[in-house]
Amino acid sequence: MHSFKALSAQFEEQFSKRQFPDHPANLYDPAQYILGIGGKRIRPVLCLLGNELFDEIQPDAFHAANAIELFHNFTLIHDDIMDKAPLRRGMPTVHTKYSDSAAILAGDVMLIHSYEYLNRIAGKYRTKIINVFNKAAREVCEGQQLDMDMEQTQPERVKYEDYVNMIALKTSVLLAASLQMGAITGGGSDGNQKHLYEFGKNVGIAFQIQDDYLDAFGDPKKFGKKQGGDILINKKTFLLLKALELCNPAQRQHLHQLMETNPDNKVDEVLQVFHDCRVDEWAEKEKERFSEIAYGHLEAIAVLSHRKEALKEVADFLLTRQH
Amino acid sequence: MHSFKALSAQFEEQFSKRQFPDHPANLYDPAQYILGIGGKRIRPVLCLLGNELFDEIQPDAFHAANAIELFHNFTLIHDDIMDKAPLRRGMPTVHTKYSDSAAILAGDVMLIHSYEYLNRIAGKYRTKIINVFNKAAREVCEGQQLDMDMEQTQPERVKYEDYVNMIALKTSVLLAASLQMGAITGGGSDGNQKHLYEFGKNVGIAFQIQDDYLDAFGDPKKFGKKQGGDILINKKTFLLLKALELCNPAQRQHLHQLMETNPDNKVDEVLQVFHDCRVDEWAEKEKERFSEIAYGHLEAIAVLSHRKEALKEVADFLLTRQH
Numbered sequence: 149m150h151s152f153k154a155l156s157a158q159f160e161e162q163f164s165k166r167q168f169p170d171h172p173a174n175l176y177d178p179a180q181y182i183l184g185i186g187g188k189r190i191r192p193v194l195c196l197l198g199n200e201l202f203d204e205i206q207p208d209a210f211h212a213a214n215a216i217e218l219f220h221n222f223t224l225i226h227d228d229i230m231d232k233a234p235l236r237r238g239m240p241t242v243h244t245k246y247s248d249s250a251a252i253l254a255g256d257v258m259l260i261h262s263y264e265y266l267n268r269i270a271g272k273y274r275t276k277i278i279n280v281f282n283k284a285a286r287e288v289c290e291g292q293q294l295d296m297d298m299e300q301t302q303p304e305r306v307k308y309e310d311y312v313n314m315i316a317l318k319t320s321v322l323l324a325a326s327l328q329m330g331a332i333t334g335g336g337s338d339g340n341q342k343h344l345y346e347f348g349k350n351v352g353i354a355f356q357i358q359d360d361y362l363d364a365f366g367d368p369k370k371f372g373k374k375q376g377g378d379i380l381i382n383k384k385t386f387l388l389l390k391a392l393e394l395c396n397p398a399q400r401q402h403l404h405q406l407m408e409t410n411p412d413n414k415v416d417e418v419l420q421v422f423h424d425c426r427v428d429e430w431a432e433k434e435k436e437r438f439s440e441i442a443y444g445h446l447e448a449i450a451v452l453s454h455r456k457e458a459l460k461e462v463a464d465f466l467l468t469r470q471h
Numbered sequence: 472m473h474s475f476k477a478l479s480a481q482f483e484e485q486f487s488k489r490q491f492p493d494h495p496a497n498l499y500d501p502a503q504y505i506l507g508i509g510g511k512r513i514r515p516v517l518c519l520l521g522n523e524l525f526d527e528i529q530p531d532a533f534h535a536a537n538a539i540e541l542f543h544n545f546t547l548i549h550d551d552i553m554d555k556a557p558l559r560r561g562m563p564t565v566h567t568k569y570s571d572s573a574a575i576l577a578g579d580v581m582l583i584h585s586y587e588y589l590n591r592i593a594g595k596y597r598t599k600i601i602n603v604f605n606k607a608a609r610e611v612c613e614g615q616q617l618d619m620d621m622e623q624t625q626p627e628r629v630k631y632e633d634y635v636n637m638i639a640l641k642t643s644v645l646l647a648a649s650l651q652m653g654a655i656t657g658g659g660s661d662g663n664q665k666h667l668y669e670f671g672k673n674v675g676i677a678f679q680i681q682d683d684y685l686d687a688f689g690d691p692k693k694f695g696k697k698q699g700g701d702i703l704i705n706k707k708t709f710l711l712l713k714a715l716e717l718c719n720p721a722q723r724q725h726l727h728q729l730m731e732t733n734p735d736n737k738v739d740e741v742l743q744v745f746h747d748c749r750v751d752e753w754a755e756k757e758k759e760r761f762s763e764i765a766y767g768h769l770e771a772i773a774v775l776s777h778r779k780e781a782l783k784e785v786a787d788f789l790l791t792r793q794h
Contacts, residue, residue: 175616226579230572249553249619252575256549257612259579260605263586267601278590282583289580293498296572 149455152462155196155205159189159213167218167261178246178254179261182221185239190466191326192217197459198330198344201451208269209333212277216326218262219281223288223322225255230296273332280332284325291318303384303392311389312353320352327459343445350442351463357435358467360385364419365428376415382407386434387427395425439467472778475785478519478528482512482536490541490584501569501577502584505544508562513789514649515540520782521653521667524774531592532656535600539649541585542604546611546645548578553619582608596655603655607648614641621707626715634712635676643675650782666768673765674786680758681790683708687742688751699738705730709757710750718748762790 150158167183168176192213199209227233228241229251235241243251266278294314298306327348331341360378364387368375378385392400399421406414406421422428442463446456473481490506491499515536522532550556551564552574558564566574589601617637621629650671654664683701687710691698701708715723722744729737729744745751765786769779 172613172616172620174620175613226575230575248571250616252549252553253612253616253619255579256582257609259582260608260612263601264605264609267598267605275590278586282587282590285583286580286587289576289583290495290498293495293573293576297495297497 149200149458150196150205151458152193152197152465155193155200155458156189159192159196159210159217162210163189163192163214163217168257174246174250175253175257178225178242178250179221179258181245182225182236182242182254183217185237187217187221187237189217190462191220191322194323194326194348194462195330195333197462198327198336199334200330201344201449201455201459202331202334202336202340206271206333208271208273208277209330211265211268212281212329212333213326215262215265215281216322216329218258218265219285220322222255222258222262223292225251225258227292230292269333271333277329277332280325280328284321287317287321291316291321294318298384303389306384306389308389308393311384311386315356315386316349316353319356320349323352324348337450340449340451343449347442347445347449347459347463350438350445351466354435354438354442355466357386357431357438360387361428361431361435364422376419379415379418380410387422387431390430390434391422391425391427394427394430395421399425435467439463472523472781473519473528474781475516475520475788478516478523478781479512482515482519482533482540485533486512486515486537486540491580497569497573498576498580501548501565501573502544502581504568505548505559505565505577506540508560510540510544510560512540513785514543514645517646517649517671517785518653518656520785521650521659522657523653524667524772524778524782525654525657525659525663529594529656531594531596531600532653534588534591535604535652535656536649538585538588538604539645539652541581541588542608543645545578545581545585546615548574548581550615553615592656594656600652600655603648603651607644610640610644614639614644617641626707626712629707629712631712631716634707634709638679638709639672639676642679643672646675647671660773663772663774666772670765670768670772670782670786673761673768674789677758677761677765678789680709680754680761683710684751684754684758687745699742702738702741703733710745710754713753713757714745714748714750717750717753718744722748758790762786 163183166180168179170176195213195216196205196209199205224236225242228236229243229248233241234244241251242254246254266274266281269277291314294310295318298311298314324345324347328341328345331344336344363378363385364376366375374380378388382388388403392403395403403418403421406417411417443460446459446463449456486506489503491502493499518536518539519528519532522528547559548565551559552566552571556564557567564574565577569577589597589604592600614637617633618641621634621637647668647670651664651668654667659667686701686708687699689698697703700706701711705711711726715726718726726741726744729740734740766783769782769786772779
């Protein structure tokens with residue numbers, strides 16, 4: 149049994165070698181660039197942890213883990229184009245550093261490369277693993293589209309459950325699928341796979357609520373993003389949607405005015421409304437609610453509890469960070 | 472043994488059903504849209520023909536054929552964004568009709584969907600088929616990047632063999648891989664697969680030379696594109712590259728002037744230079760050269776010659792069209 153840190157080092161050792169040929173450089177350098185600017189490799193390590201919950205880590209788990217990390221970075225590149233994001237992990241995004249076309253194509257080739265890893269899976273579980281991967285991959289695209297759709301919708305018209313569903317698709321199903329793919333290589337039963345999937349999915353939702361919270365209320369130095377970045381661009385977040393539901397008519401009008409006029413003190417003013425209608429407290433509770441669902445599923449997995457410790461530690465780490 | 476037309480109908484019957492869920496409509500409608508605006512389905516039918524060269528068509532060949540057609544349409548969507556193309560098959564391109572973001576994401580989900588088909592391949596050949604698919608998929612991306620790189624290069628500095636290589640990657644390897652994937656499901660030997668692949672690759676190059684020729688010299692009504700579309704945008708084509716090599720200094724200077732100043736009579740003037748330095752005749756011969764290599768490989772495949780008839784007809788059709 150290994151810790152997250154130990155598996156992270158194992159993963160990185162084999163993943164950090166150059167993944168792509170040298171030529172054509174304008175295709176593969178952008179792909180290698182995003183892999184080189186870091187990230188916590190949470191998803192591939194979840195895959196390894198999912199395997200080790202049931203059995204020793206199989207070589208196939210590394211193939212799956214590599215595919216997952218490549219897929220994740222592919223989505224980052226394409227999402228950053230769509231979101232016109234200038235920075236990723238504190239560095240220029242791929243389309244900013246290179247071009248939109250280079251970023252589209254680098255993403256494409258990374259997605260193909262992830263399937264090259266999946267096709268190396270030797271064991272009897274390959275079909276199942278690729279099915280789980282494909283379902284998650286498709287759902288991530290659906291989540292990104294629903295996110296863009298919601299950006300075009302008046303915030304009051306976005307239903308809370310639709311928003312949770314969008315977040316789950318966009319960010320959580322890949323965490324869930326990573327765990328499940330590992331569980332498959334580890335020989336976990338269908339029932340245990342399902343619990344592990346739900347554990348990951350609910351951790352993901354809780355994490356996103358926390359992420360929204362930290363964007364608004366976190367320490368920008370620790371968080372690595374501008375404070376209130378979501379507020380500045382009127383991004384629909386758990387906080388904004390719930391604030392519009394909880395606040396009184398005067399507060400609602402004030403929020404709308406701030407979103408329309410973008411005054412210099414916009415972030416401070418919006419945060420004041422969030423405080424006044426206690427959406428910060430609500431977010432803490434909502435995060436707790438999804439966390440409890442997650443831990444319940446982890447509990448329900450039929451393996452000795454000491455095998456679950458590393459996964460519990462990861463979840464604790466993800467859900468208690470202050471930055 | 473079936474004709475191209477008969478297999479085309481068989482393919483279309485099962486492929487023309489809606490490929491995607493209804494929701495989210497903004498994700499799946501653009502993907503369905505491009506499938507609905509036609510195309511000759513050459514690649515998937517080549518896959519079926521490749522199978523039937525050796526044996527009765529297997530269900531796996533249809534899975535592979537569907538994956539190929541989805542992949543091809545994915546590349547069209549993304550290429551059209553990069554090329555800022557307004558029209559495809561006489562209809563608005565996906566990014567024009569919807570948006571760049573919708574087009575990026577629709578392409579992504581189509582690529583994933585193609586792997587869903589590949590994962591349904593039941594037979595023992597799946598690993599090999601996916602390897603062939605992945606190699607071609609990656610090479611198509613490389614070809615697109617090399618094409619964009621060459622657009623940024625002075626035409627005199629583009630080496631002819633590099634240009635042929637780019638064209639082969641961008642357009643021919645998928646034709647070749649389609650045939651090979653079919654040959655695999657049909658149980659063709661490695662040697663026969665290789666000949667079939669080379670047949671497809673060389674037909675593809677010959678076809679592209681013809682395509683460049685027709686863009687310049689074809690009848691625009693029959694060809695379905697503006698005459699001289701490539702000339703108007705200074706696109707590097709077989710004709711332009713060779714013309715710059717064959718022409719005298721005065722003609723070269725004239726060509727450069729036309730490309731820089733874009734006068735109203737640009738197309739006619741450039742065509743006159745092409746005629747004067749006989750690049751039209753050269754193109755016919757060069758097409759013939761690649762055609763002969765292709766037919767040589769078809770000849771070398773160790774099956775009874777009557778089994779090759781349908782493939783020969785397709786090649787004849789592709790390489791003798793006047794529009």
